[in-house]
Amino acid sequence: MSTRTLTMPGSTDQFVITERPTSTRTRKYRPLPEGMTLELAVPMLAEDVTAGDVVTGAFFPSDSGIRRLSHIEECYAAAPVRFGVAGACTRCDECADYPVEEGFEHRAYNIIRLAVSEDREPCALYDKGDVVAVIPAAVAAQFPALGTVPPEPELFTVDGTDYGPYEALPIDMWWHAYGKISVTRDTAAQIATDLVTRDAGCGLTAEWKGDWLVFTWDERYRDEAGRQIIEPDADGRYLVGGLWPWMEYEAPEENAV
Ligand SMILES: [Zn+2]
Known part of the structure; x- marks a missing residue:
């Protein structure tokens, strides 16, 4: 695929989606399933992500207003929850930044958890205004599941x-x-x-x-x-x-x- 530059309603920034990198010896970009490519990805606010949307990376703000996609090594199907202190898991470093305090268990942060910690990855936490690149669930459903591609060694x-x-x-x-x-x-x-x-x-x-x-x-x-x-x-x-x-x-x- 070629690099694409997209816009998003409500933002004047430009979102540049580059091809998914190939793995190096130390950065393991697990390939997407056959047929699923970043041609299908769009920028979306973290708070707008819905269950099953495939998250492929994030666009960090830049002074120029041109935001290049920062790819993640393991794409995942989102299972979003509004992240209050009560939503923190007890086992990952990301959640450790949001400590549970006595009496404040329900304090809400402006954080969306898009995926809960698994064996190899911490929770995926984003500010609700962050912009991520997703392949919408309905589109992703036309392809084999992410887990059908074996992990990179x-x-x-x-x-x-x-x-x-x-x-x-x-x-x-x-x-x-x-x-x-x-x-x-x-x-x-x-x-x-x-x-x-x-x-x-x-x-x-x-x-x-x-x-x-x-x-x-x-x-x-x-x-x-x-x-x-x-x-x-x-x-x-x-x-x-x-x-x-x-x-x-x-x-x-x-x-x-
Ligand atoms: Zn966690």
Whole structure:
């Protein structure tokens, strides 16, 4: 598609809708379902968004009056609620900015929550006057659901090294460096090979026993020797982690920007 410039009733600003970016190694723009494109998107006040509208990004104000679409990595079908303190969830950073105070549980903010926090994303909160780009629900309904497109993989390396990067399924908001990442058998094999060849002598080693990936360590690696057996899950993937810190990979060229 080409870039389109649109207007919106009640505003003199111009809203520039650019093509949805392709993913980079660190910014994962999950593609829209087959046939659903930003040709179908329009600017809309957050307070006018209705259930099922597909939100694809926001237009932040600019002095020039020309607002370019800021794309979000995960588009979502809106489930809007007027956000008072009582609407805050207890688990995401966005809602933490709107604390519940004794006696003020029903205080209304000028905030619309367009989506509630899920495993991988915090709540989507907008001021009611913010402008978002949406594909209206009735239009979006003509295409497959957003969830039918698999998420973009994420890349990890071992903290402090240049190993990998290893491709894994996306992690959730609560993931930490000693958490597990879900990788294919091929990637698990690469992780094991890198450990055995590049970290030889560290006291931790890995070997395959049939379908099992077995990590074994001695007193050089931890106070007490031990073993971790990883069996493939129902999808044949391996959850690897806990014995060293992972780090989300950033490509050098992106660091330089
Ligand atoms: Zn929240």
